[in-house]
Amino acid sequence: MAFVNLQNLAYKYPLTKTNALENINLQVREGEFVAVIGPNGAGKSTLCYALAGFVPHFFKGEISGEIEVDGRKSGESTLDEWVLNVGLAFQNPFNQISGAKYTVFEEIAFGLENIGVPRDEMKTRVEEAMSLTGISDLADRSPYSLSGGQQQRVALTSILVMRPRLLVLDEPTSQMDPIGTREVFGVVRRMAEEGMTVVMVEHKMEWIAHFADRVIALKEGQIFLEGTPGDVLTSDVLIENGFGISRYTSVAREAKKQGLWKKEKLPVTLDEAVEGFK
Amino acid sequence: MHERLSFHIKRDSVLHRLNPLTKLVLTLALIFLAFTFPWYWMPHLLILIAVIPLSLLGKVFREFWLTALKLILPAAGFLFLMQAFFQPIGTDVIFKFYFLDITSESLMFAFKNAMRVFVMVSAFTLFLLTTHPSELMSDLTRRGLPGQFAYVIISTLQIIPQMQAKAQTIISAQRSRGLDTESTFFKRAGSVLPLVGPLVFGSLVEVEERAIAIEARGFTSKHAKTSLHEIPDSDFDKILRWILFALIVFSIGLNLWLS
Ligand SMILES: Nc1ncnc2c1ncn2[C@@H]1O[C@H](COP(=O)(O)OP(=O)(O)OP(=O)(O)O)[C@@H](O)[C@H]1O
Numbered sequence: 001m002a003f004v005n006l007q008n009l010a011y012k013y014p015l016t017k018t019n020a021l022e023n024i025n026l027q028v029r030e031g032e033f034v035a036v037i038g039p040n041g042a043g044k045s046t047l048c049y050a051l052a053g054f055v056p057h058f059f060k061g062e063i064s065g066e067i068e069v070d071g072r073k074s075g076e077s078t079l080d081e082w083v084l085n086v087g088l089a090f091q092n093p094f095n096q097i098s099g100a101k102y103t104v105f106e107e108i109a110f111g112l113e114n115i116g117v118p119r120d121e122m123k124t125r126v127e128e129a130m131s132l133t134g135i136s137d138l139a140d141r142s143p144y145s146l147s148g149g150q151q152q153r154v155a156l157t158s159i160l161v162m163r164p165r166l167l168v169l170d171e172p173t174s175q176m177d178p179i180g181t182r183e184v185f186g187v188v189r190r191m192a193e194e195g196m197t198v199v200m201v202e203h204k205m206e207w208i209a210h211f212a213d214r215v216i217a218l219k220e221g222q223i224f225l226e227g228t229p230g231d232v233l234t235s236d237v238l239i240e241n242g243f244g245i246s247r248y249t250s251v252a253r254e255a256k257k258q259g260l261w262k263k264e265k266l267p268v269t270l271d272e273a274v275e276g277f278k
Numbered sequence: 279m280h281e282r283l284s285f286h287i288k289r290d291s292v293l294h295r296l297n298p299l300t301k302l303v304l305t306l307a308l309i310f311l312a313f314t315f316p317w318y319w320m321p322h323l324l325i326l327i328a329v330i331p332l333s334l335l336g337k338v339f340r341e342f343w344l345t346a347l348k349l350i351l352p353a354a355g356f357l358f359l360m361q362a363f364f365q366p367i368g369t370d371v372i373f374k375f376y377f378l379d380i381t382s383e384s385l386m387f388a389f390k391n392a393m394r395v396f397v398m399v400s401a402f403t404l405f406l407l408t409t410h411p412s413e414l415m416s417d418l419t420r421r422g423l424p425g426q427f428a429y430v431i432i433s434t435l436q437i438i439p440q441m442q443a444k445a446q447t448i449i450s451a452q453r454s455r456g457l458d459t460e461s462t463f464f465k466r467a468g469s470v471l472p473l474v475g476p477l478v479f480g481s482l483v484e485v486e487e488r489a490i491a492i493e494a495r496g497f498t499s500k501h502a503k504t505s506l507h508e509i510p511d512s513d514f515d516k517i518l519r520w521i522l523f524a525l526i527v528f529s530i531g532l533n534l535w536l537s
């Protein structure tokens with residue numbers, strides 16, 4: 001039995017005419033790292049909200065189909081119980097700062113205070129989570145004084161510290177530099193190795209290829225393509241339908257037209273490209 | 279940007295170690311004594327025996343008086359002048375300025391009121407300087423104040439400077455597109471309207487996202503909440519609170535009885 005199970009999920013926001021999600025069938029096994037890609041308005045964030053319980057518990061509208069995580073149905077649960085199992089960090093880090101705390105350390109402890117974790121355990125968990133994401137040195141800063149990328153790390157840490165079984169990340173590196181992005185992917189991969197299930201919306205194809213187990217491509221609310229990063233991220237249909245591709249893929253694609261790329265499969269990462277051009 | 283959004287100064291002092299509620303009651307006690315105790319020199323005495331010693335005890339003497347000079351003295355001074363001139367009491371005129379008389383009675387009255395205000399604002403300043411806002415909120419929540427209510431208060435305190443910063447950004451952006459924000463009042467009032475939209479609607483979207491974010495972190499969880507900071511609440515705190523409370527009641531009672 002899959003850990004995450006979406007069956008014929010369709011959803012329409014209130015006061016809108018078209019479905020934001022349509023006919024979504026998705027199974028994710030425990031400890032799997034799934035990346036979600038897709039153009040603007042494809043429904044990526046909506047899918048995150050659906051997994052994290054905010055659709056339909058926070059955003060009303062019309063929903064049909066099933067959302068099941070760890071054998072429990074979202075529709076039969078309440079939001080405050082659901083979030084104990086499913087953690088969500090989303091795009092804009094500024095709006096994820098609780099606004100009730102004066103230091104990063106306190107900010108990260110906020111969730112643990114809410115769910116009643118004892119003080120000593122709370123401190124250890126916050127410290128561990130901060131060293132995992134590399135923000136220990138920000139502990140005493142005001143969350144508002146940080147850069148966008150630093151705030152995104154704080155947002156991620158604030159969710160990780162709660163140890164959800166399913167981690168849902170909506171473009172968690174959008175404001176990060178390449179090094180930060182790589183580190184976040186590394187942390188997420190590690191969490192997956194330790195058994196956390198991850199669904200992560202991202203655009204950075206090379207890192208997806210490096211770290212994710214599977215890619216889901218969304219378009220107009222539907223799953224358009226799905227498979228291993230190597231297959232999905234180099235497929236012609238993807239390119240023809242306006243999804244972005246990695247620069248190594250596009251270079252090799254041109255090279256292939258001119259007979260310079262000999263391999264059957266196109267590369268996504270630098271290593272694969274170097275290997276193929278040898 | 280805003281590295282410090284609260285008044286609170288982290289120090290280790292007797293005052294810092296008091297329970298937040300005790301300090302709140304202390305603040306209220308000072309204010310009630312200053313305003314209701316039926317004795318002319320009470321506010322002055324309070325400054326001598328409470329405000330000054332407390333600022334020392336809390337190890338915030340310097341910060342306190344800096345704030346006091348910037349914030350409290352101008353306000354108290356203004357109040358003093360207004361009341362000295364416009365309080366139509368007494369006959370012992372000691373100073374004449376056109377049609378305005380200053381009598382010794384109005385002078386005494388004004389002095390007392392200025393001192394009352396001084397005590398009130400000092401009490402609050404001392405309270406804010408020595409109390410961590412989230413500790414106050416955790417403590418009050420623990421005593422039964424609804425969590426949502428506490429959150430609204432404390433996040434508002436934090437969000438005001440950000441709204442200001444954002445308003446400034448929007449104004450700059452609009453001005454660079456030719457918005458007039460510097461001519462006469464009425465022209466300006468009209469031209470500020472386009473700023474309201476982005477500020478308010480921007481805030482609504484932000485409110486929605488923030489609601490999702492805190493919900494995702496278990497804000498409405500039915501578990502009993504815990505708190506990161508240990509909040510002191512000794513027997514001394516409890517006794518002190520009762521004494522202060524009794525003082526407030528006594529002062530109000532005496533005031534009513536004598537009037
Ligand atoms: N709160 C809302 N109310 C109504 N419609 C919404 C709401 N949020 C999103 N939508 C609509 O639902 C569709 C999917 O939006 P969604 O935000 O999920 O896209 P996305 O893939 O995350 O896009 P992006 O790459 O821009 O983040 C869009 O057509 C959008 O306009």
Ligand SMILES: [Mg+2]
Binds near residue numbers: 045091170
């Ligand atoms: Mg989105």
